[in-house]
Amino acid sequence: MGFIRANKKTCTGCRYCEAICSFNKEARCNPASSRIVINKDEENGLEKPVVCLQCRNPECVQACVFGALEKDAETGVVHYDLDKCYLCLACVDACRFKAIRLHRENGAIIKCELCAGDPACVKYCPTKSLTLVR
Amino acid sequence: MYGWKGKKAVVDLTSGEVSYTSVPESLLKQYLGGRGLNGKLLYDLTGKDTDPLGPDNPLIFSTGPLTGTLIPTNGRYAVTAKSPLTGIFGDGNAAGFWGPELKFAGFDVLIITGVAKKPVYLYVHNGQVEIRDATHLWGRDVWQATAALQNTHGDRVQVAAIGQSGENQVRYAAIINNLKRAVGRCGMGAVMGSKRLKAVAVRGTQSVEVAHPKEHLKVVDEMLQHIYSAPGYPVRSTVGTTAITDIYMRNGTVPINNAQMSYNDQVKNLTSDKIAGHVTGLKGCFACPIHCSRFYKVEGEGEFGKSQGEGPEYETIVAMGPRCGNYDLQSVLKFNQVLNQYGLDSISTGGVISFIMECYQRGLIGRERLDGLELSWGNVETIMALVHKIAFREGCGSWLAEGVRKISEDIPGSESFAIHVKGMEPAEQEPRGMKAWGLGWAVSNRGADHLRAFPLAETTWTKEDAIRAFGSDKIVDRLSYEDKEKLVKWSEEVSAVTDSLVICKFSQMALTIPLEMTAQALWTVTGWRVSEAELLQIGERIVNLERMYNVRLGLGKKDDKLPGRYSEPLKEGIAKGEIFELDALLDKYYLARGWDVAKGHPTSGTLARLGLDFTQDALD
Numbered sequence: 001m002g003f004i005r006a007n008k009k010t011c012t013g014c015r016y017c018e019a020i021c022s023f024n025k026e027a028r029c030n031p032a033s034s035r036i037v038i039n040k041d042e043e044n045g046l047e048k049p050v051v052c053l054q055c056r057n058p059e060c061v062q063a064c065v066f067g068a069l070e071k072d073a074e075t076g077v078v079h080y081d082l083d084k085c086y087l088c089l090a091c092v093d094a095c096r097f098k099a100i101r102l103h104r105e106n107g108a109i110i111k112c113e114l115c116a117g118d119p120a121c122v123k124y125c126p127t128k129s130l131t132l133v134r
Numbered sequence: 135m136y137g138w139k140g141k142k143a144v145v146d147l148t149s150g151e152v153s154y155t156s157v158p159e160s161l162l163k164q165y166l167g168g169r170g171l172n173g174k175l176l177y178d179l180t181g182k183d184t185d186p187l188g189p190d191n192p193l194i195f196s197t198g199p200l201t202g203t204l205i206p207t208n209g210r211y212a213v214t215a216k217s218p219l220t221g222i223f224g225d226g227n228a229a230g231f232w233g234p235e236l237k238f239a240g241f242d243v244l245i246i247t248g249v250a251k252k253p254v255y256l257y258v259h260n261g262q263v264e265i266r267d268a269t270h271l272w273g274r275d276v277w278q279a280t281a282a283l284q285n286t287h288g289d290r291v292q293v294a295a296i297g298q299s300g301e302n303q304v305r306y307a308a309i310i311n312n313l314k315r316a317v318g319r320c321g322m323g324a325v326m327g328s329k330r331l332k333a334v335a336v337r338g339t340q341s342v343e344v345a346h347p348k349e350h351l352k353v354v355d356e357m358l359q360h361i362y363s364a365p366g367y368p369v370r371s372t373v374g375t376t377a378i379t380d381i382y383m384r385n386g387t388v389p390i391n392n393a394q395m396s397y398n399d400q401v402k403n404l405t406s407d408k409i410a411g412h413v414t415g416l417k418g419c420f421a422c423p424i425h426c427s428r429f430y431k432v433e434g435e436g437e438f439g440k441s442q443g444e445g446p447e448y449e450t451i452v453a454m455g456p457r458c459g460n461y462d463l464q465s466v467l468k469f470n471q472v473l474n475q476y477g478l479d480s481i482s483t484g485g486v487i488s489f490i491m492e493c494y495q496r497g498l499i500g501r502e503r504l505d506g507l508e509l510s511w512g513n514v515e516t517i518m519a520l521v522h523k524i525a526f527r528e529g530c531g532s533w534l535a536e537g538v539r540k541i542s543e544d545i546p547g548s549e550s551f552a553i554h555v556k557g558m559e560p561a562e563q564e565p566r567g568m569k570a571w572g573l574g575w576a577v578s579n580r581g582a583d584h585l586r587a588f589p590l591a592e593t594t595w596t597k598e599d600a601i602r603a604f605g606s607d608k609i610v611d612r613l614s615y616e617d618k619e620k621l622v623k624w625s626e627e628v629s630a631v632t633d634s635l636v637i638c639k640f641s642q643m644a645l646t647i648p649l650e651m652t653a654q655a656l657w658t659v660t661g662w663r664v665s666e667a668e669l670l671q672i673g674e675r676i677v678n679l680e681r682m683y684n685v686r687l688g689l690g691k692k693d694d695k696l697p698g699r700y701s702e703p704l705k706e707g708i709a710k711g712e713i714f715e716l717d718a719l720l721d722k723y724y725l726a727r728g729w730d731v732a733k734g735h736p737t738s739g740t741l742a743r744l745g746l747d748f749t750q751d752a753l754d
Contacts, residue, residue, distance in 0.1 A: 012425040014418030015231070019204050027347040029203050030238065032339035039289060042313050043277060045414055045429030045444065104339045124358075126423035127416070 001075040001117050002134040004036070006049035011129040013038055013047040017121035021112075024120040033103050035112040036121050036130075049130070051121075052099040052112040054078055060111075063094035068109070075117075082108050135159055136345035137199040137659040138242050143263045145256065147329050148189055148248030152263045157243055163662060164745060167198030167242070168636035169225055170676040172214030175245065176223070177683050177749070186218035186321075187303060187328040188249075195236070195244040195294075195334065198636035202237035202342040204354045205655050206361060207638035209234055209420030217320040218328070219305040219482070219537050220557035220581045223683040224320030227633055228294075229419035230312035232336060235292040239338025246329060255295075255333040257287065260340060268332040272301060275475040276310045283335045295333035296323045297477030299525040303327045304535040306482035306559070310474055314427075314444040315419070318479040320558065320580055345661035353655045357647055361423055364645035366594065372416070374426030375448035376406035381593070382452075385612070386707020387564035390456040391495075391511055392488040393553060393699055396564050397707030400461040404451050408463055417444055424640055430467060438468045438514065446470035446480075449584075452562035453484025458491060459511025469521065476525035482537060485559025487520050489538045489552060498545050505529040550698030555582035556689070565700050567709030568592060570618045570625075573719045576694045577622070579680035589625040590643055592618070613712060619723035627673030634676060675744040678727075678736050686752035691734030694720060 018034035026033060036051040054071075058078050061069045068084035069091055071077070091100050091109060100111040112119070114132070122130045144153045157171070165171045172194045179192045193215045200208045211233030217224025236244070240261035250265070253272040257264045271279045276297040283293045292311060299307035300323030307323030308316040317323070326332075344350045361367060369377045379401065382388045386397040402408075412432050418425035431442040446454075446466060454469040455461060473480045493499040494509035501507060505523070507516045507530075523531025534541060538559050542552030553559060558581025565572025574587030591600065592612050600609035603624075608616035628649070632642040635656070641647055649666040656664055664672075684693075700714040724731045728740035741750055 009415065012416050012418035012422075014420060014422045014425060016418075016421050016423065019421050022341075023204055023347070023351070026341070028341040028343045030339070030341035032238065033341070043281070043442075045417065045431070045442070047415075105341070126418065126425060 001054075001077050001114055002132055003054040003076075004051045004112060004114070004119055004122060005131050005133045006051060007129040008047050008049055010127045011038065011047040011049055012127055013040055014126060016124050016126060017049070017130060020120045020124045024115065030105070033105065033110060035110055037101075050097060050099050052078065053097060054114070059094040059096065060091035060100050063090040065090070077114050078111065079113055080109050080111055085109055136343055136661055137203065138162070139237055139240050139340070139342075141241050141261065142243040142245065143241055143258070144245045144247070145263055145265065146248045147246060147250040147254065147265065147331065150265055152265070162199065164672070165676060166631065166634035166672055167201075168196050168210070168212035168634040169214065169227065170630060170634035170672065171243070172196050172212050172225060173223070173676060173679050173683070176214050176216065177679060179245075180216050182687060184216050186216045186221060186224070186325060189247065189329075191216050191325055191328075193246045193322070193325050193329065193331070195246075196636075197233050197237050197242055198634055199656060199660050200635045200637055202234040203344055203659050204350060204421060205637065205659070206354065206357050207419070207422045207424065207641040208636075209422060210636040210638060211236065212633060212636055213309060213317045213322045215322060215325040217580065218303070218324045219321040222556060222581070222687055222689060223579050223680050224322065225580060226308070226317035226319045226322050227636060228309070228311055228315040228317045229422070229638060230292070230315035231420045232292040232294050232311035232315070233636065234420045235336045235338060237338070237342050238340050239336045240340050244334065246331060248329065250330040253330045253332050255283065255331065255335060258334065258336040258338075260338050271332045273298065276477050277313055277475050279333055280313055283333060287335055287337055291335050291337040293333050293335045295477070296326045297475055297525065299476045299478045300324060300327035301332075302525065302527045302535070304478065304524055304527065305537050306479045306486075308477050308479045310477050314474045316474070316479065318481065319583065321479075323477050344659045346658045350658035353651065353658050356651060357641070357655065358423055360647055360651065361641055361645050366645050367424070370426050370640060370644060371424050373406040373410060374428060376409045376446075376451065378448035379451055380405045382564070384708075385567055385593075386704065386709040387567040388452060388456055389562050389564050391459050392457065392492040392551060393564065394492065395706060396567060396704045396709060398456065401456055403461045403463055404455050404466060409446070409451070412467065419638070422638065424638070424645070426640060432464060432467055434464065437518065438462070438465045441468040441471045443471040443474060449561050450480040453480045454517065457484045457488045457562060458517055460514055460517065461512065462514055465514040465517070469517070472518070472521060476521070478521070478525060481561050482559045483521065483524065485538055485553060486524070486534050486541065487517055489548075490534060490541065492551055493545050493548050496547075498547050503530060553697050553699060555696060556693050558582045560584070564704075564709070565696065565714040566704050566712040567707070568612045569615050569714065569719070570612075570621050572696060572700065572714040572716065573618055573622045573723060574625070576696055576716055576720065577723060579677070579684055585639065586629060587622045587625045588629050588639055588643055589618075589621050591621055591625065594644070613709065615715070615718040619719050619726045622723060623726045624670075626677050627670045630673035630676040631669050634672070671744070675746065678740065678744050678746055679749065681736060682741070682746065682749035682752055685735050686749070691720070691732070694734050
C-alpha cells in the first residue's frame, strides 16, 4: 500500500494533520492521539513531520516479543494488535524515527496504519506536503 | 457540554491559591466565549476605581467554543483586562497554538488576579494549574524564556510570555506566544508584568469533543472549499498581509512620517515582493489552511544585517518603516524580531516613535529630553536605541513607555498630531482615504483600532456584493461617506462574533465565510441552534457591553473623535485633497446602533433589548 511521505520544506506546521488524524480515529480532536506528529523548531522556522514509514524491515516489529506488531506481507502496512500488547514499549524504544508512540489517554500504542489506503492527513494537508507513496 | 472542557481556573497570585469552577452554559450562549465572555467577566470583576496595574485587575485568558476543533483557523484565544494604556476596556487576541493547547490541557478560561511576591509562571497541565518560580526567567526576553520553558516541560508545551517590556510595565507591552504571535494591543503584557507573571505554559493531552461529529466534518469540508476558492486566497496564502503595503501604496493611504504624508515612492522598498525575497517558508497557525505567515532569514553584516523570525506583518512594516520615515527593509526585518523578543506592540511603538520624531521636526522638543539622540526621520540607529530604552524604561524610554497621549500632555502644541483615540495609537490605515476605517477608529471601545470594525468590504467587495448586503454600492467607494455607518455597525458585529468564537478574521471576514456556515459550524460543535440573525445580535450585545464598560467610566461622545491631523487635506497620492469628517458619520452611527445621539451612550431600551439590563445603572 506504501507509506506517507512528508515534505518538511512545504509543511507550514499548522498541524491540521494531527487534528484530522485524531478525529478520523476517535471522532474527537486530540493531537495527543494523532498518528502523525509535527515537531517544530520555531526559532529557526523548521517543521519536522514524523509519521510511520512502514519500513521494509521494521525495527518495531522485531522488537515486539508478543507479536502485537505485524507487517502485512501483501500491503506492507505494519499493523498493531492491542489484544496482544503488554505495553512494554519496546517498539517505542526501537523506532529510530519516533513514529510509534504511547497513547496516554487510552493506554495503547498508536502508529499510522494508512487509514486503509485513504489517509485523512494526506487529504486535508493544506499545502499537499503529505503524499501517499505507493 | 460539547466543544468546551467545562472548566475555569481562578488563580490568585497574592495568596497562591487556585480554584476550579465551571462557566455556566447560559453565559456562553449569550457571549459565545473569547472576547465576548471576557468582556462580561471584566464588567463584573472590575469597577471605576480598579487600577489597571494593581492587584484587582484580572487578567482573563479565554478560548472559544470552536477552539481545538477541526473548524479552520480556530487557533486563537483572547486576553482581557482593564487597559493600562487607555484606562478603559482592554483586550487583545492572538493565534498560533496556545489557545487550542489550553483546551487540550483541560481549560476553557483562566482568570489571574493578585500580585505574586516574586516572579512566577503558571504551568497548566491536564486539569491542574501550578504556580511556579520564575526568578530564573525574569529579565529574559520572550524567546529566551520560551526556550527555557520548553527545556523544562518539553517541546510540545505552548508558552505565552512577556519580555522585558512587560516586566517593566511599558503601557503597550504585548503578550507573545509561539515567539511571534502577539496579544498586542491595549498593554495586556504590562498587566501581566504588574502581577510578576512571566509566562503561562500550557500542555495537555485531553480531547475536545464535538456534538455532531459527522456533520462537523461536513461543515469543515464546506468551509475549506469556500476558503480555497475565495478570490483572496491566492494572495493571502502566499504573501499574507504584506500585500496591503502594495495596495495602500496604490491607494495613497500609507501613513508616512506620523501621517504627514500618504504616498512616497520609497515605500516600494518594502512591498510584498521585497519581503518575499527573504522568505524561507510559509507558516500556518493551528488548523489553518491560509498560512498567511512567512518565516524569513537574513544573514548579512552590521547591526541590522542579521535577523530571523515570522512576519513581518503589514502593520509592523509601516509602523517601524514609513511611519517613522524609514524605508530600509533590513532594519524593518530586524525591528520585527526585536519587538517580538522584547514583547512590544509594534503598532503603538511605531506610533510613539513617529510622534516624538514629529515633535522633534517641529522643534517642540530638543535632544536634551531625548538622551541626546538625533531624531531625524528614518534614523534607524535612533529608532533602535528608542526601542531598547522603551523596553527597559531607560532614560527617556521611561517617559515614552507611557504612550502618545501621556507624552503629548507634556509637550504643549503637539495635540493635533498626537495620533491616538482614547489613548490608543491606531494601526497603519489612513482614514482620509478610507472613510469607514476612520469611523471604526473613532467609535472603537478599546481605542483607535482597525480590528474592532475591520470594514474590509469598503476596499475588497464588488458593487454587487454591496448592493446585496446593504442595498447600496456606495459601501465600496472608499472616499464616500454614504451608508458607511451601516457598514461599520455590521462589521463590528461580525468582528465581535469572530473574536468570541474565537476564529480568525482572515477566514470569516477577508475570505468571507458566510455567517450561516459559521452558525452551522457552531451547531456541529456545541449543539446550539443559532441563526445568522442571532449571531449578529450576540455581536451587538458584545459591542454594547464594551461600550457600557466605558460609559461606566464616564466616556461618551466627547471621546469618539480623531486627532486634528485628519482634518488637514492629504497632500499627495490618488486620495489627494481628502480630509476625514467624523461629523458626517457619527450621529448616523449612533442612530443605527439605537444610541443616544447627544451622549453616544446606548439607550435604556437598547440595553433591555440586548439583555444588558445589569448595565442600566451606569446610564445617568
